[in-house]
Amino acid sequence: MAQRSVMDNGIILLASEQRALPMVTVKLLIDAGSRYDPAWREGVACLTARLLTYGTRTRTAVQIAEALDFIGTSLNTGCDEETATLTLTLLKKDLSTGLNILADVLTASTFPPDEIDRQKQAVIAAIRAKAERPGEIANKKFSEALFPQSPYGRPPEGGEESVKKIERSDLVEFHNRFYRPNRTILAVVGDISHQEAVRRLTKALQPWEKGPSIKDSVSLPKPGAAEMIRVQKTLTQANIIIGHEGVPRNHPDYYAIQVMNYILGGGGFSSRLMESIRNERGLAYSVHSQFDTAKYAGSFQIVMQTKNDNANNAIRIAKAEIQRIREKGVTGDELKAAKDYLVGSFPLRLDTNRRIAMFLAQVEFFELGLDYPDRYPELIGRISKADVTRVAKRYLNPEKLIVVVVSDQDKSEGKK
Numbered sequence: 001m002a003q004r005s006v007m008d009n010g011i012i013l014l015a016s017e018q019r020a021l022p023m024v025t026v027k028l029l030i031d032a033g034s035r036y037d038p039a040w041r042e043g044v045a046c047l048t049a050r051l052l053t054y055g056t057r058t059r060t061a062v063q064i065a066e067a068l069d070f071i072g073t074s075l076n077t078g079c080d081e082e083t084a085t086l087t088l089t090l091l092k093k094d095l096s097t098g099l100n101i102l103a104d105v106l107t108a109s110t111f112p113p114d115e116i117d118r119q120k121q122a123v124i125a126a127i128r129a130k131a132e133r134p135g136e137i138a139n140k141k142f143s144e145a146l147f148p149q150s151p152y153g154r155p156p157e158g159g160e161e162s163v164k165k166i167e168r169s170d171l172v173e174f175h176n177r178f179y180r181p182n183r184t185i186l187a188v189v190g191d192i193s194h195q196e197a198v199r200r201l202t203k204a205l206q207p208w209e210k211g212p213s214i215k216d217s218v219s220l221p222k223p224g225a226a227e228m229i230r231v232q233k234t235l236t237q238a239n240i241i242i243g244h245e246g247v248p249r250n251h252p253d254y255y256a257i258q259v260m261n262y263i264l265g266g267g268g269f270s271s272r273l274m275e276s277i278r279n280e281r282g283l284a285y286s287v288h289s290q291f292d293t294a295k296y297a298g299s300f301q302i303v304m305q306t307k308n309d310n311a312n313n314a315i316r317i318a319k320a321e322i323q324r325i326r327e328k329g330v331t332g333d334e335l336k337a338a339k340d341y342l343v344g345s346f347p348l349r350l351d352t353n354r355r356i357a358m359f360l361a362q363v364e365f366f367e368l369g370l371d372y373p374d375r376y377p378e379l380i381g382r383i384s385k386a387d388v389t390r391v392a393k394r395y396l397n398p399e400k401l402i403v404v405v406v407s408d409q410d411k412s413e414g415k416k
Contacts, residue, residue, distance in 0.1 A: 002187075002360050002370055003194040007202060007262075014360040014370070015194040016071050018353055023288075024190035027101065027357035029365055032178035033082040034158075035151035041170050043158020047116075047123060048174050052086070053077060054115040056108040061115055064101065072095055075105065080156050082295055083365065084179075089354060092191045099204035107208050108177060111171045120163055127160050131361040134239040134406045135305075141229050141404045142241045142301070150221035152297045180211030187360040189353040190378025221297050227400060231406040238311040238407030240286035242318055244400040246291045246298030249366045255379045256387040257291050257395055262338040263330050263388070264321065265289025265302055269336060272321050273302065283307075283314045291395075295366060300395065308411040315403060322396050329389035343377045 002016040034045040054061040068074055071094040086106075090098045130136040140155060147153030157163070190195040202319055224247035225371040247254065258266075265273035265288050277287045287304035301321075306314045350356050350373070363372050 001373060004364070004370055005198060006193070007181070007198065007205075008016060009205065009208055010180070010184070011201070011205065011208075012185045012364055013198060013201065014185070014187045014364060015192065015197040016187075016189045016356055016360060017057065017193050018190050018356070020142060021353075022092045022191050023089065023353060024092055024188065024192050024359045025087070025353040026098070027187040027325075027354075027361050028086040028102075028106075029185040029187075029361040030084045030086075030179060031082070031183040032084040032174070033080055033151075034156035035081050036169065036174070036178060037151065037158070038174075041158075041166055042162040043123065043156075044166055044170050044174050045084065045178075046157045046161070047075045047082040047119060047166055048111075048171050048179075049079040049086075050119055050123070051111050051171065052105045052109050052113060054119065055110050055112040057110055057192070058104060058108065059101075061112075064105070067097070067101055067338045069160075073098060075101065081152055081297075086355070089358075095192070095200065096204075099200060103204045103207065106205070106249050109175060111168050111175070113168055116166075116168055116171065120166065122152055123157055123163050124160050126155060127163070129156070134233055134235055134237075137231055137233065138239045138241045138404045138406045141231060141406075142243065142402060143299075145224045145227060145229060145286035145404070146245065146299055146404045147221040147297065148224045150297075152221045152294070177211065177214070181205065181208045182210045182213075185361045185364045187357040187364075189357040189360070200397060214351075223400075224402065226401050227403075229404045230409055231404070232409045233307070233406050235406070235408050237305045238405055240304050240306065240311060240315060240327045240406075241301055241404045242315060242401055243299055244397055244402060246300040247395065248296055248298050249293040250295070251293075251298070253391050253395070254293065256278050256372070256383050256391045258342060259335070259338045259380065259383045259393075260325065260330070260388045260391050261289055261291050261300075262342060263334045264325050264392075267338060267341065272325065273304075273318060276317050277304065277314055278323055281313075283317070283319070287314075287318070297405075308407045308409075311405055311407055315405070319398060319401070322398055325392045326389075326396055326398075329385055329392070335383070335388065339380050339383065342380050346373070346376055 002014050005013050037044050053064050073090040076087045088098050143153050153175040265271045273287045277283050284304045289302045302318050336392050
């Protein structure tokens with residue numbers, strides 16, 4: 001499916017030749033996420049990524065935008081707790097122009113003060129907007145309670161006050177330190193061979209110099225204690241998150257957990273949570289569970305919305321379903337359906353060049369090996385009923401649950 005090589009400047013290059021269309025997608029994953037934010041400057045990592053395309057030594061923000069528009073594409077940047085990302089999809093004939101722009105923003109961004117001010121205001125406006133959305137409020141409260149005093153417990157974009165404090169020198173220093181080829185995974189997918197990808201990228205990114213090796217000093221997050229968090233907001237629907245610590249992506253029980261979670265609440269209308277809470281009792285339109293896994297942390301969550309006066313009942317039933325799968329396990333039919341779906345739906349992750357590029361970059365980041373797609377059916381297929389029961393008992397912990405309820409508290413059960 002793909003070939004791997006390490007370029008002279010340290011970039012890990014993954015190339016997958018897909019000749020169906022004369023298009024190429026380039027995806028960069030850089031070890032420059034918000035977990036490296038300096039204290040009291042939370043938001044630096046994401047603001048750095050956001051500003052990459054807003055001015056270089058040879059182009060203004062307008063010139064970059066016009067150059068991208070001329071070849072009919074866009075250069076998208078992003079950031080989460082662990083990585084910064086850049087994505088470029090374009091016609092093969094425009095690859096040289098696109099790679100030239102990509103190299104420019106990676107190596108020659110200048111972070112113009114006027115653009116910094118504009119983007120800081122845009123980030124602050126987005127933070128204020130999120131603070132009005134009940135689902136976002138619940139997620140923020142849950143993350144803070146689950147991983148207190150950790151980068152994984154705060155929004156990658158930072159907070160309003162920390163963003164205000166960010167100065168140009170913070171961005172320049174972060175960029176110089178973390179945006180280095182030896183911290184980068186680059187996936188190229190489309191109408192291009194591995195050899196051509198190496199040649200073109202070597203030429204385009206030759207000015208990008210290695211940086212010093214940086215020892216990972218971010219400690220693994222310590223989970224917070226169980227608690228009930230209620231947030232008053234005038235709503236017709238209560239927004240609820242129930243959960244606790246999960247596992248990182250490289251955990252040996254990852255695949256058994258995915259099968260177990262599909263049966264509990266990850267399987268849509270076929271899941272137990274959906275059957276108990278929506279289908280049997282009509283308490284919620286949507287309810288699901290998930291094990292979110294990052295490289296160094298993970299969480300388990302049940303997420304649902306229900307009427308204010310049904311909130312406590314829905315929470316009680318969700319907890320009962322956790323207890324039931326721990327104590328009674330699953331049926332053979334449930335196990336087969338879960339495994340069939342997980343294996344059968346796997347190819348849908350790879351149905352576009354863009355998805356393939358992201359998949360390859362993540363496979364490398366999580367050190368899964370390029371043969372992972374071939375191994376995946378067997379990894380899921382070998383999970384037994386005993387495995388599901390074992391991981392349910394070990395990784396679903398009712399005594400550790402953090403419960404967040406954003407609702408109109410005056411209309412909750414037991415109140416007038």
